[in-house]
Amino acid sequence: MDLREELKNLGERVNLPAVSRRQLLVGAAATGGLLVAWTLWPRNYRSPMLAEEGEAEFGGWLTIGRDGVVTVAIPQLEMGQGITTLLAQVAAVELGADWRQVGAEPVPPSGHFPNLPLAAHWAPMWANFPSLADEPDDWLVERFAASHSFNATAGGTGLAAYEGPLRIAAASARDMMVRAAAERWEVSAEECEVSEGFVRHSAHEALRFGELVDEARELDPPDLAPLRPQAAFEEPVFGEADAQTSFPRIDLPSKVDGSHLFAGDIRLPGMVFASIRHGPVGLPELFRFDESAVAGMRGIVGVIKSKRWLAAVAQSWWIADQALSRMRAHFTGPGALEQAVLDTELERASEQREDNFERIAEFGDPDTALAQPSFVRRYDIAPAVHVPLETASATARYADGRLELWMASQAPSAAQAAAAKAIGISVDDVVFYPVAAGGSFDARLEKQHAIEIAQIAAEIGRPVQLTWSRVQDLQATPPRAPATAEMAARIGGDGQPVAWRARVTTPPAMREMGHRLFDNLTPEAARAESRGKADPLAVAGGVPPYGIADVALDHVPASIRLPVTRMRGGAEAITGFFTECFMDELAFEAKRDPFLYRMALLGGAPRMAECLRRASRLGDWDGGRPGSGQGIAMVRMGDTPENAGHIACVAQAGLGSGGARVTKLTAAVDIGRIVNLDIARQQIEGGLIFGLSLALGSAVRFENGHPVPRNIGDLGLPRLADCPEIVVDFIPSEAEPFDAGELGVAVAAPAIANALFAATGLRMRRLPLLSEGL
Amino acid sequence: MSRMTVNDRPVEFLMDDDTPLLWALRDAANLTGTKYGCGTGDCGSCMVHIDGEPLRSCLVTIGEAEGRFVTTIEGLSGDRSHPVQQAMVAEQAIQCGFCTPGIVMAASALINRNPSASEADIKAAVPNLCRCGVYPRLVRAIERAGRVARRQERISAAPAPGISSKDAAREVPALASPNTGPEENED
Incomplete structure (x- = not known):
């Protein structure tokens, strides 16, 4: 099928009104795209943000009341990452508002708030043809994102997606207020300022x-919003980590x-209140249960069974959950997953890697150079669970053919559509109230509980x-995918790698998630649909940022019986572990300082080099000698080096009576312009601790289809007393x-693994570290 | 049927005695600030004060709480004025906020008892799980709360809830009380 035909089919699939290509191309023009789109979209997609009595609404993005209260629309899920404050700050700065007059309002999914960068990045998941996956067409991405109300929160795209339109809306509002004032004062608008x-005005x-x-609201919006010359930013000052922020988070008092x-x-x-039981992995369908066990039980309101679950409804959640225990639901299916089977499936896929790999990226001529590699190592990563402290929860009211739904979702339009379909109503009859999430770490990209609450x-x-x-949250939320990698390098005369290959065996996790998210498939159907297919997003970050001439990244798509999904850190947290542990081994083989060894390969990546240098200095790097307990690692994330995020970390770790103990993590970070310094710092601190939890714990095994352990106390998650000293510096x-x-x-994780090697002389090549003992 | 004092009010729960206090508070008393995170005492999201002691309400039945004084996050200060609350906001030691009420209850029990708590005391007294990773700020925040409790420092980071638009307008020049207008004198 040629591209033209494919586009036409896609257009039919997303069921859009006919729009001429030319019109849409205007809408998609580079950076001006959002500007044009901003003026176009409100006509096609109504903003859910409505002005109330005494308020004026600007561009569907913000309202300003006669009382001076500015309310900013937040089309992203607040799950602790601070996006509510960031977006409100962007609008406040552009507007010239006092931070104390600014409020935020989460808005339901709408074509008015499309997340274009994420739609483009995830194009391989919603547009099933390769030509698009490589370089998504702006026009197509806009059509998809707007028509699907695609405002998902993932991959750190919130600012990239919404800073532009918010600034335009705020600048337009400012311009209109200035003109209103100028008219009243009979002065020229250019002489007025807003702060x-x-x-x-001086007079x-x-x-x-x-x-x-x-x-102001009676005036026409400006054709070209007069943006301030500088977008919102806070300058990091070395040694001023404790400085008070000018934009404190607005969600903390209520929390x-x-x-x-x-x-x-x-x-x-x-x-x-309802509680629910799902089948163990491999036994997805409800088989039998004993309803008589709850006959006459006090507080019981009802028992609801579905093909895939059993729910009890009662006057309190406790009663509902007790009722479920009494009813002893049994499930059926192809067979309960056992750890030995999962291990065998992954192992078999890895053994067949020579025949089944697909090349995801290639530079130079790696195959010739690596016909006889000098150094080969294997690394393994076990499935890991997200464990947000809030379990999957939702509230709903169904009356007169209309469903009201309260839930925290990273992909609310998908959750809304799935809820509608589950009970046979139109998506327009689902009123979605976005609620903040008690953590997610990408667990709330899943929407199973939206379907369940609608039916209940x-x-x-x-x-x-x-x-x-x-x-249930541990069992029914797909974990991060297991992965195994064969890393190979050819070493040049100076001991540095001249050829590099990462061959990663892992399920096509992002394809699989995409089928659940975009196609509403069951976990089993999503696995079947993605089976055996290569998935570039599942091995993202596998090309190292080092200057190596011949490089290959291969994906070996493993077929396993465990449904899997994305997790905070993305594929880069998997490939980063492989890359940075392997680099450390190469440096050790070459008898070189792992910091200097890396630096020698960073001539073409100055920002990365500066991070590494800064981290080594700040972390008192002493060469990572045996016995030092110091390890170093670095990661670059992003599609292009210019717009990438960079981090380097020095870890200090050792073995204590209770296993590994990490005492200090020092990170130097370059994330470009920083909008809110303290929120950025929170995110780096929290990310390092989440990474620590993955380095030393978070893993599950499967027994009879059940994840083990079943208590979060046994997952090895860090607590306050385990928290290392953390030092973060921004460049x-x-x-x-x-x-x-x-x-x-x-x-x-790689920084800690390398530190443990320096502490013990033992190279741990499996995550979580120490999971196989010493 | 269990009777107790919850946030200084007498309460009788018409529920089975073996109901965990957590669910009585959440589902019957609608005190939803106390969170369910595990039900097995592992996470600390459900911590409340029982006779001043920080306890996990998922592990205490209402039968066991009979006759005791229970304080939940809603009853801790009523206006966010507890030093731990102010310090947690001032240090931005909060992200998603789900574990926060439990942490505040654990830390406030410590500070109420010992405002000079050391770092080791704090680490021992706050076993709560936080998955967003606010730990690096927590010791600092609780130490600071101790200083506030000892009257060595003042913080006003979290305003009391329910500020009237009139009061807000008095504090923030950009705001106006829509009914009266900012120029109008009160009373």
Whole structure:
């Protein structure tokens, strides 16, 4: 099929009105794309943001009230990463508002808020043809994202997607208020300024926004929004880590007194509570259960069975969960997953790598150079669980053919559509209330609980709240994929690698997730659909940032019976472990300082080199000698080096009575322009600790289809007393902002593994480290 | 049927005695600040004070809590004024906020008892799990809360909830009370 035909089919698939190519190309023009789109879209896709009495609305992105309150639309899921504050800050700075007059409002999915960078990045998952996957057409991406209300929160794209349109909306609002003031004062608009929530002129008393909105909203928006010359930023100052931020997070007061509402905190009149049981992995279908066991049980409201689950509804969640235990649901299917089977499946795929690999990236002539590699090593990563502290939860009310749905979702339009389909109503009849997530780490890209709550609400006929138990959350949320890699290098005369190959055996996790997300497939169907197919996104980051002439990245798609998904850190947290542990081994073989060994290969990556240098200095790098307990690692994430995020980390670790102990993590970070310094710092700190949890724990094994351990206390997750000293330094940069959320995750595990080698002389090639003992 | 005092109010739960306090608080009393994270005492999200002691409400039944004084996050200060609350916000030692109420209850029990708690005391008193990774700020925040409790420092990082637009307008020049207008004198 040629491209033209494919595009036409896609157009039919997404069911769009006919739009001429030319019109849309105008909308897609480079950076101006968003500008044009901003003026075009409101006509096609209504913003869910409505002005109330006494408010004026600007571009569907913000409202300003007569009281001066500025409310900013937040089309991303707040899950702790601070996106609510970041986007509000972007608007506040562009507007010239006082931070104390700014509020934020999460908005439901709408074509008005498409996440274009993520839609482009994930194009291989929603557009099933390779020509598009390589270089997605702006026009197609816009059509897809807008028509699907695709505003997913993932991959650190929030700022890249929404800073532009928000600035335009805020600049337009500012321009309109300035013109209103200028008209009133009979002066020229150019003589007016806006700051701290006032429009100012040297000869007049300043006017509040609230005094101008009624006149401003009668004016036409400017053709070209007069953006301020500088986007929002905070300059990192060395040694000033504790400096007060000018833009404190706006979600913290409500989080510190228990009043912040998560999906499980919604209370509706007459509401009842549901708990649920799913089958173990490999036994997805409900077989039998003993309903008589709960006959006459106090507080029980109903028992609801579906093909794939059993739910109990009661006056309290505790009663519902007790009822489920009594009913002893049994499930059936092809066979419960056992760890030995999972290991065998992955091992078999790895053994057949010579025949089954697909080349994802290649530079130079790696195959010739590596016909006889000088050095080959194998690394392994076990499946890891996300464990957000909030289990999957949702609240719903179904009445008169309309479903109201409260939930935290990273892909709300998909959750909304799945809920609608599950009970046979139109997606327009699902009112979606976005609620903040109690952590996610990409677990909330999944939407199974949206389907379940819709069916339970429709059947029980009362407002109902579903909360997965912790065990159910561990079992029914697909974990991060297991992976194994064969790393090969050819060493040149100076001891440095001249050829490099990473051959990664792992399931096509992102394809699989894409089939669940975009095609609403069951976990089993999603696995079947992606079976045996190579997945570039599942091995992203596998090309090292080092100057090596001949490089190959291969994916060996493993078929395993365990459904898998993305996790914070992305594929880079998997490939980063392989790359940076292997580099360390090469340096050791060459009897070189692992820091200097890397530096010698970073001539073409100055930002990366500067991070590494800064981290080594800040972390008192002593050469990583045996016995030192110091390890170093670095990661670059992003599609292009210019817009990439960079992190380098020095870890200090050793073995104690209780196993590995990490005492210090020092990171130097270059994420381009930093919008909010303290939020960036939170993200690096939190990322490093999440990476620590993956380095030393978070792994599950499977027994009879059940993940083991079943208690989060046994997963080896770090607590306050285990937390190493953490030092973070940012490098000032003018480059495009890069999200800070995943870098720390990717760099921590290899830095710690390398530190443990320096501490013990034992090379640990499996994550979690020490999982096979010493 | 269990009677106890919850946030200074007498409460009788019409639920089985073996119901974990967590679910009585959440589902019957609608005190949803106390969170469910595991139900097995591993995560600490459900911590409350029982007679001043920080305890995991998922492991205490309402039968066992009979006659005791329970304080939840909602009853800790009522206006976010507890030093631990102020310090947690000031240090931005909060991300998703789900573990926060449990951490605040664990830390406040410590500071109420010992405002001079050392780093080791703090690490021993706060076993709560946080998956976002606020740990690096936590010791600093709780030490700072101790200084506030000892009146060596003041923090006003988290405003009390329910500020009237009139009061807000008095503090923030850019805001106006829509009904009266900012120039108008009060009373």
